[in-house]
Amino acid sequence: MNTLLGKGMPAKQSGIFVAVIAFLLALLGLLNVLSATLVQAMQADQVLSKMFVKQSLAVLISLGVCRFFAKTDYRRVVAMAPRLLLATWIGLILVLAIGTKVNGARRWIHLGFYSLQV
Numbered sequence: 723m724n725t726l727l728g729k730g731m732p733a734k735q736s737g738i739f740v741a742v743i744a745f746l747l748a749l750l751g752l753l754n755v756l757s758a759t760l761v762q763a764m765q766a767d768q769v770l771s772k773m774f775v776k777q778s779l780a781v782l783i784s785l786g787v788c789r790f791f792a793k794t795d796y797r798r799v800v801a802m803a804p805r806l807l808l809a810t811w812i813g814l815i816l817v818l819a820i821g822t823k824v825n826g827a828r829r830w831i832h833l834g835f836y837s838l839q840v
Contacts, residue, residue: 737792744788748781813840 752774759771791799813831817840821828831838 741788741792745785748784752778752781810840813838816840 755777756770756774759773763769763771763774816831817828820831821840822830822832824830829839831840
């Protein structure tokens with residue numbers, strides 16, 4: 723059977739296919755945020771809404787992170803796993819110590835320029 727992601731498609735092409743689909747989904751999400759906030763932004767005499775700009779920045783950062791991990795050998799990521807687990811535990815402890823409560827849940831660490839959810 724020759725399916726799109728089955729035997730008939732080489733691994734490199736299937737990876738490109740998945741990347742294109744992810745990019746199109748991110749673009750669709752950006753268009754949804756733009757359409758939902760454009761009228762409000764125009765009423766405030768803004769070209770683009772702040773939410774759209776923040777979402778666009780998050781998509782760009784995410785694409786960079788995806789590219790980094792796509793080019794990184796998985797054995798290096800596996801080797802980093804204990805350190806990543808330790809960083810996660812430290813983040814969870816920091817939330818208890820210095821985390822702020824948002825909507826009734828203490829999950830955020832405010833770094834001044836950025837809020838990190840742990």
